[in-house]
Amino acid sequence: MAPMRIEIREKPHDLYAALVLSTLLVAIIILDEVLGFGSQVLRVVLGLPFILFIPGYMLISALYPERKRYFDREGRPITREEWERIVEEGESEEGGGDEIPGGKGLDDLERVALSLGLSIAITPLIGLVLNYTYDWDPEHLGIRLFPILISIYAFIVITGIAAILRRRRVPKEDRYGIVIDISIPDDYSTTDKLLTAGIVIMMLASVTLLVYIIVVPREGEAFTEFYILGPTGMAEKYPRNMLLEEEKYVIIGIGNHEHRRMNYTIVLTISPEARNNTVTGMDHVTLSRTNQPSMEISVGDRETLELPCNFSVLETGSYKLRFLLFRGEKEYRDLHIWIKVFSPGRFSNSTYGLETFITGWDGDPSGLPDSVGSNETVGVGVGVRNPTDTDRDVQVRIRTGDGGTVRRIDPAEGPFELEEGVTLVLELHVNATSSVDVMPIGLVLPDGSWTVSFLFDDGTEEQTVSFSIDVGG
Structure with a gap:
């Protein structure tokens, strides 16, 4: 069977293609991030080689623009097939014969391996350098999408241009080129040819399936x-x-x-x-x-x-x-x-955020009664909310008028008689970013119409809340 051979050596089309694909990826990401118009599939397909292969390939191409060359024991250039034959002959000789020189340069497999290895090393190094730029402009620099994208792209462009210039200076016959040689030996039987074709088809199917899995990932939980x-x-x-x-x-x-x-x-x-x-x-x-x-x-x-x-x-x-x-x-x-x-008058908010309020016995703001019978206990809930970062000691003074006689109280010992000219004093400690919600107090008032005032004093600011009630009416 006549061999099928494709050789690209005169111009560095492989380097041009890498530059074009890298530029295309940059354009797609900019369109997607800035204008919201882009392709996630192309970002994945082009992004993987952009990070894991192209940077190393460009650097290797700049360092080694020549194809791998082979020489005999006298230093004369020979083909790879001739060199392999000399190697086989040397290994078959007793005592090993004279030392057989190796080839100079890199073959395709070595280039691919080094390209992958160097890319894996180059990308983190670029990220490390970018990490030190964060303090210059925290909003735009550092390890972010666009700084990483532009830095890797700049590295690819610079090494790519260097690789193109160096390869052009190498004689055409010694330049590295892409050679695709597809042939099946004439001595293969029909069965061997079918098996070879089957293996190739299976390899292509495996690569296609791998690309599909990467590009079209399984949908996550909805x-x-x-x-x-x-x-x-x-x-x-x-x-x-x-x-x-x-x-x-x-x-x-x-x-x-x-x-x-x-x-x-x-x-x-x-x-x-x-x-x-x-x-x-x-x-x-x-x-x-x-x-x-x-x-x-x-x-x-x-x-x-x-x-x-x-x-x-x-x-x-x-x-x-x-x-x-x-x-x-x-x-x-x-x-x-x-x-x-x-209701207005039953809640107050200080200039620095301390909230004071009164509620019904059960903590419901609508639970305060408008009237009660003679000698009936009025249940009042006293609350303080402290959203500040400082603990507060709050004194609550409860009275129906100007007050005169001061009585310090413990809510657990109530109910307490609240007559005109008497001030009941309650001491509260409210932790930072915490609250006392709600401290129940039982009050017994004389018959009549009263306005009961609660004055909250934390030593910085005073706040007053109150409610009106008819007793024994």
Whole structure:
């Protein structure tokens, strides 16, 4: 069978191809990252040789522009076949004969092996150098996609140009070139030829399957991220206490990993009896026991949206504020935070963030009674929330007028009679980023209409909250 031989030696087409493929990869990544228009498949197909083969191949080509040459014992150039025959003859001679010189330069297998090895060494070294550039510009330099991409590309271009120039200076007959020699010996039987063809087909199929597995990876688990962030954009400092109709701010996040575009519905609710009120955004929404905002939203595959949400509550009370995510009619995700909603005058916030409030005995802001019978105990919950990084000692003074006689109390020993001209003093210690929620105190007031004041003093600022009540009416 006549051999099929393809030889590329006159021009360095292999180096041109490596430069073109590297440039194409850089363009695809820029289009994908900057404009959102690119191919993930091509990024994988071109990215693997870009990192694991081309840098080393360019360096080896610059260092060794010649093909591998062979010489006889007298130093005269010979073909590879002649050199192999001399080697066989030398090994068959008794005593080994004279020393047989080896070839000079690199053959194809050696070039491939060294290209892989050097590429694996070059890429980490470039990353190590880039690591020291982080302090110059933390937002753009360091080990990031574009610095790594441009640095490796620059290395490929520089060594590639050097390789092209050096190869052109080598005589044509001595240049390294790509030689593809496909032939089946004439003495092969039909069975041998069929087996050889089968092996080649199996090898090509194996390579094709490997490329397919790399390029088209198996889809991972399908899921949706659903989360809430506080006002700072972090998972902290969520609203806890608020006044009636006061707006509080959170961020609602949705990340779609369902492998397709998804349509969701977001619902905020404080009561299972509430009905949907369709809105187009969560910028300014209100909630009550009968009303819950509902918003439909579409999220693309691998897209994450973060929606600003300013909400207010129209009824006082202690609530489990639920953030629900629906797919169609089915509830898919459920998050919640606990909030207390106070009437004006029953909640105060200092200039540095200390929150003070009063509630009903059970901690419900709507649980304070408007009236009680004679000698009936009024249950009041006293609360302090300290979001600062400093422990606070807070003195609470409870009175119905200007006060006169001071009595220090322990809530466990109540109830306490609170008459006009008497001030009850309660000492609280509130740890940093913690709260006292809620300290129950029982009060017994004389008959009449009273305004009970609670003055919170931490030595830096005083805050007063109060409630009115009729006794024995």
